Amino acid sequence: MNKKIISSLVAAVMISAATTFTAYAAMANGSVVIGNKAFGLAYANDPTNIIEITNEIVAGGAIYIKNFQGIWINNKTGLPVVAGAIPAVVYKSATEKIKFDAADKDVVVTTAVDNAAKIATATVAVVKAEISRLKADIDSASAVVNALSSDFSLNTIREELITRLKLVKALDITDPVLNSVSLVIGQSVSATKNAGGNFKVSLAARKDTDMLTAITLNASEKATIKILAMGNSKTFTTDDSGKVTIIVADILGSFAPKGDGMSVKTLKNYLTLMNDAVRLNVTLKDGAGNETATTITITAY
Missing domain, CATH: 2.60.40.3110 (Outer membrane usher protein)
Structure with a gap:
């Protein structure tokens, strides 16, 4: 079970590494936060450290992963989060042990992270509308998608989501009167x-x-x-x-x-x-x- 948890962390990083968004922060890319502790992924996945990592997982607390593009990901939802969600931690790797303040304070680029979160939220809303076909869900998704920035970097994604919503035929749930x-x-x-x-x-x-x-x-x-x-x-x-x-x-x-x-x-x-x-x-x-x-x-x- 513990090996499965650690493997899921690595898988999440591999998946999120495919994104094109970039950000820079104090903690190294390819890090994992477990509760109030943080580790380099190489350290977390070293079999010799499995007891230490397992104990931190059992102790509880949210798990966040910084992918190799510098995006923070909530391991439970698989969605990007802003650096402000990251707690103060003690970071540990094979060669160093460093204390970082809450919110990964040294972040210099947050727009890309914010955009990633907004796109993820809009995509989830569109999928929900496609499944339910309820007018309320379609209207809600439209509002979220239309609120996305129309700048060049997001325009293609925004237009794709708008097109998907246009193809959703609202389910008629209104009784005739x-x-x-x-x-x-x-x-x-x-x-x-x-x-x-x-x-x-x-x-x-x-x-x-x-x-x-x-x-x-x-x-x-x-x-x-x-x-x-x-x-x-x-x-x-x-x-x-x-x-x-x-x-x-x-x-x-x-x-x-x-x-x-x-x-x-x-x-x-x-x-x-x-x-x-x-x-x-x-x-x-x-x-x-x-x-x-x-x-x-x-x-x-």
Whole structure:
């Protein structure tokens, strides 16, 4: 297990050495910090020192590696960190033992380290957006990527991340909503929507000779709409704006005559048999499979 830990430190340095960023600091490139101790990698990986190194790992504390380009890397996350994250340490190699103050004080170039950290953060955000396809993650990643410097050294990376985000199609997780319902009863009569999203319309103010001919539904997006009423079930599809107009015979089936629709008097007679109200159970389903259920109640009074 200890050999595996030491090997991982070496591997991390080898991987991070491939980066093109540069920085200069007091501790030598190719160093490892374990807690409040620091070692040259040659010393840390010498089999004769394995007990000493293992004891420091077991004692706990964060592990940081300065790669051969001078970038500090958090060994746990694999991401670059600024020199300010490095604690005060006693550095030990095969030939020397030196005390260094916190933050690796002699750093003279920090911009490259900061850029490396920002690029790593932006890349992680883009990967998260690519996996989740959630709009919130896409927006968050876009903000981080757009905040990257557009100077020449970062421009290619920034543009690549922007291109990747443009290819991410947001996952539709928003349920379709029935925004309004109106009945054509001689004239258009709007149903009242309650806080629960259900609708109600009364025939009390309509004349017996008025004809109920159609119902118009307006949804928040294009959707299929399944309506169950008086034992009759049928499914309709809205236009791209979410609107669909349905003739009453297609909703009430055999209860409604074809052609001119149903008179208010006839409908009220039916409603009398059903405690003066009929309920249309409506289910909306969008192209992404999101569903919403609501009801439209038609009352006699």
